[in-house]
Amino acid sequence: MKKIIIAIDGHSSTGKSTLAKQLAEALDYIYVDSGAMYRAVTLYALEQGFISDKKFDTDALISNIENVNIEFKKEGNNPTVLFLNNKEVSSKIRGMEVSNLVSKVAALPLVRQCLVKEQRKMGQHKGIVMDGRDIGTVVFPDAALKIFMTASAQTRTQRRFDELTAKGEQVDFDEVYENITSRDHKDSTRADSPLTQAKDARVLDNSQLTQNEQFDLVMEWVNTILEQ
Numbered sequence: 630m631k632k633i634i635i636a637i638d639g640h641s642s643t644g645k646s647t648l649a650k651q652l653a654e655a656l657d658y659i660y661v662d663s664g665a666m667y668r669a670v671t672l673y674a675l676e677q678g679f680i681s682d683k684k685f686d687t688d689a690l691i692s693n694i695e696n697v698n699i700e701f702k703k704e705g706n707n708p709t710v711l712f713l714n715n716k717e718v719s720s721k722i723r724g725m726e727v728s729n730l731v732s733k734v735a736a737l738p739l740v741r742q743c744l745v746k747e748q749r750k751m752g753q754h755k756g757i758v759m760d761g762r763d764i765g766t767v768v769f770p771d772a773a774l775k776i777f778m779t780a781s782a783q784t785r786t787q788r789r790f791d792e793l794t795a796k797g798e799q800v801d802f803d804e805v806y807e808n809i810t811s812r813d814h815k816d817s818t819r820a821d822s823p824l825t826q827a828k829d830a831r832v833l834d835n836s837q838l839t840q841n842e843q844f845d846l847v848m849e850w851v852n853t854i855l856e857q
């Protein structure tokens with residue numbers, strides 16, 4: 630059975646990981662959330678005191694980057710439980726503290742080089758769905774299917790707000806909106822691997838699509854490619 634690489638990029642909170650997980654499950658592929666890897670490095674930097682909202686000791690982070698061990702493990706039917714140096718951090722990396730600092734960490738070329746190397750290793754046997762910002766442009770430029778996801782900032786803020794409040798985090802709608810739009814700006818304007826649409830990516834604007842409609846549409850794309 631032919632296996633392909635599916636690269637999903639796009640703005641934050643467009644539902645990339647929901648779609649990627651659905652596809653991975655339907656196709657029995659590996660799912661990798663590359664954003665979680667940047668978040669894990671950010672959490673490491675926070676815990677080591679290398680970064681805060683006032684300072685960022687980039688040299689300290691870079692010289693310790695080899696000490697950051699990131700692993701995804703399958704637990705029950707959750708394929709993406711994230712471990713940072715053997716400690717389970719799946720929820721911690723989603724908090725506002727990490728969210729507010731992750732763009733700074735993701736802008737460091739050395740951090741990107743290390744993570745991209747890991748990501749390519751994960752995809753060496755294909756049969757993988759990876760989501761992020763540079764998957765179709767940098768990590769897997771030869772991916773058979775590239776999807777660029779987008780939705781209005783208002784729709785995305787509502788989704789993130791609902792996700793955080795469901796977890797019991799006290800958040801303000803405007804703060805979430807500000808976080809999402811400022812990350813869009815930083816992700817799209819950074820010098821190294823900015824978020825851009827690959828020339829051969831298919832655009833998926835899901836502001837008006839249900840999850841099922843979106844999944845069915847993408848499975849049609851996948852099946853067409855697999856039949857070629």
Ligand code: DC
Nearest residue numbers: 641663664667731732735761762763
């Ligand atoms: O997808 P996310 O919101 O969890 O990503 C967290 C941050 O990491 C986001 O600000 C963009 C950055 N990122 C990146 O630069 N490259 C990737 N491949 C994935 C995420």
